[in-house]
Amino acid sequence: MTALIRRTLIVLVRFLVGARADWRGCAPVTTQRIYFANHGSHLDTVAVMAALPWAVRRLTHPVAARDYWGRNAVLRWIAEVGLRAVLIDRKPVRGEDPLGPAAAVLERGRSILIFPEGTRGSGEEMGPFRGGLQRIAARFPAVELIPVHLDNLQRILPKGSLLIVPITCTARFGAPIRLEPGEDKGAFLRRARQSVLDLVA
Amino acid sequence: MSGPLLHVVATILTILVVASLAGFVLERRAKDEKAIATVRNLNARTRSWWVMVAVLGGAIWAGATTTILLFALLSFTALREFWTLTSARRGDQLALFLSFFVVLPIHYALLLDEWYGLMSIFIPVYAFLILPALSTLSGDAKEFLARSAKVQWGLMLCVYAVSHAPALLLLETSVDSRLLLVYLVVVVQLSDVFQYVWGKLIGKRRFSPNISPSKTLEGLIGGGLTAILIGVLLHGLTPFTPLQAAGVSAVIVTAGFFGGFVLSAIKRDLGAKDWGYVIEGHGGVLDRIDSLTFAAPLFFHIVRYFWAA
Numbered sequence: 267m268t269a270l271i272r273r274t275l276i277v278l279v280r281f282l283v284g285a286r287a288d289w290r291g292c293a294p295v296t297t298q299r300i301y302f303a304n305h306g307s308h309l310d311t312v313a314v315m316a317a318l319p320w321a322v323r324r325l326t327h328p329v330a331a332r333d334y335w336g337r338n339a340v341l342r343w344i345a346e347v348g349l350r351a352v353l354i355d356r357k358p359v360r361g362e363d364p365l366g367p368a369a370a371v372l373e374r375g376r377s378i379l380i381f382p383e384g385t386r387g388s389g390e391e392m393g394p395f396r397g398g399l400q401r402i403a404a405r406f407p408a409v410e411l412i413p414v415h416l417d418n419l420q421r422i423l424p425k426g427s428l429l430i431v432p433i434t435c436t437a438r439f440g441a442p443i444r445l446e447p448g449e450d451k452g453a454f455l456r457r458a459r460q461s462v463l464d465l466v467a
Numbered sequence: 468m469s470g471p472l473l474h475v476v477a478t479i480l481t482i483l484v485v486a487s488l489a490g491f492v493l494e495r496r497a498k499d500e501k502a503i504a505t506v507r508n509l510n511a512r513t514r515s516w517w518v519m520v521a522v523l524g525g526a527i528w529a530g531a532t533t534t535i536l537l538f539a540l541l542s543f544t545a546l547r548e549f550w551t552l553t554s555a556r557r558g559d560q561l562a563l564f565l566s567f568f569v570v571l572p573i574h575y576a577l578l579l580d581e582w583y584g585l586m587s588i589f590i591p592v593y594a595f596l597i598l599p600a601l602s603t604l605s606g607d608a609k610e611f612l613a614r615s616a617k618v619q620w621g622l623m624l625c626v627y628a629v630s631h632a633p634a635l636l637l638l639e640t641s642v643d644s645r646l647l648l649v650y651l652v653v654v655v656q657l658s659d660v661f662q663y664v665w666g667k668l669i670g671k672r673r674f675s676p677n678i679s680p681s682k683t684l685e686g687l688i689g690g691g692l693t694a695i696l697i698g699v700l701l702h703g704l705t706p707f708t709p710l711q712a713a714g715v716s717a718v719i720v721t722a723g724f725f726g727g728f729v730l731s732a733i734k735r736d737l738g739a740k741d742w743g744y745v746i747e748g749h750g751g752v753l754d755r756i757d758s759l760t761f762a763a764p765l766f767f768h769i770v771r772y773f774w775a776a
Contacts, residue, residue, distance in 0.1 A: 284547065286744065418551065421555065427557075427560055429560050430564065431560060431563040431567065432543075433547055433550045433551040434547060434548070434743070
């Protein structure tokens with residue numbers, strides 16, 4: 267039953283936003299990965315998940331903000347059951363690692379999808395990456411880091427709008443990057459952000 | 468299945484089998500890279516033709532409702548392709564949302580309801596007036612005329628014009644109305660196919676390099692004449708005499724040509740090569756139905772004025 271609902275959700279998203287995958291720098295294989303993408307709208311989590319083939323999708327857990335996806339029972343159910351998401355607190359209690367639940371998923375050998383900007387940018391410009399990506403990369407050096415660029419999401423569902431315009435969203439998957447030994451945190455985050463920007467058509 | 472229709476189905480299947488076999492042989496013979504790329508694209512096109520024939524043929528066989536719903540889906544996809552390439556501003560969000568989720572469904576619902584009078588004016592009059600009116604509420608005047616025109620063009624091309632193909636099913640003539648739809652689609656698509664084939668075989672003079680670099684004068688004339696000949700041979704599907712069929716086919720072919728041409732011009736303007744990616748080898752839905760957008764309304768009106776009861 268859950269499988270059927272998941273399938274329906276993905277078909278619905280593909281109908282609404284096209285969710286086309288363009289594998290530029292890597293292949294859609296089940297290698298353990300950290301996918302990191304630009305953040306354009308609340309739809310981006312579902313857009314990337316819908317673009318992944320089933321075999322990859324079932325092993326990939328999007329990391330989503332609890333303050334949005336945990337807002338009510340329906341959203342929470344879509345996130346946790348429909349998308350196999352892990353919900354995190356964007357403003358955690360002091361001393362706790364906000365990405366702790368995501369790390370736990372990686373420990374189990376699964377892949378994750380994160381949005382290092384943390385919050386949706388207001389315009390077309392991509393915001394700076396926050397430090398979580400670097401901490402995760404340092405903790406799991408063997409896992410491939412795959413940049414993902416999503417286009418058109420601002421146009422499909424702009425911030426503050428409730429109306430969807432169902433144009434095609436393309437998810438472009440780039441070549442894996444790695445955290446180099448001794449690489450400065452800021453330099454790595456800028457390089458990671460640039461690897462997403464480089465995927466713009 | 469009636470006699471002429473059986474012939475058409477048998478012929479289409481024969482053409483597809485021959486094209487698939489020819490592609491198989493050509494793929495083995497192709498040596499240099501350019502030839503291999505051309506053959507690959509040709510074979511991808513043939514494979515897609517099998518799917519398109521099966522889907523459209525299946526829908527027409529299943530009945531009017533299924534056919535209308537299939538065209539509604541094609542319109543939806545075409546409109547999505549149109550707006551994926553065309554720029555819009557935040558102030559257009561409401562007009563675009565309504566285009567996809569209100570105007571398109573209402574237009575096709577009117578068709579399902581066989582309410583021709585309202586269907587024929589709903590988009591050209593009411594969507595035309597109401598959508599820009601609602602857009603003013605966003606308070607953004609920048610490029611307002613151009614933006615409103617794009618909204619209307621998207622609907623007219625992708626929804627209104629395209630829907631005249633399934634609208635043929637409403638017409639009562641001396642033949643089964645489904646045959647008219649088959650006739651239109653076969654003539655218009657074979658015109659495209661034969662323009663491509665003649666162009667590849669003997670094409671020399673570029674017709675209009677700025678708009679459609681692959682179109683040649685030889686392809687155009689050869690493809691057009693071949694399609695008119697097919698239109699005459701298939702007159703048994705229609706209420707036309709052979710001479711009338713030649714005239715009607717000439718209209719379909721000319722309109723179809725300009726449909727492809729106008730949509731190519733828009734594509735060049737937007738800086739794109741294809742409208743989309745959903746049909747392997749062809750590009751998007753709009754790349755495949757561009758000629759139909761112009762041919763369908765003309766064919767519909769000709770049949771309705773001169774042959775419908």
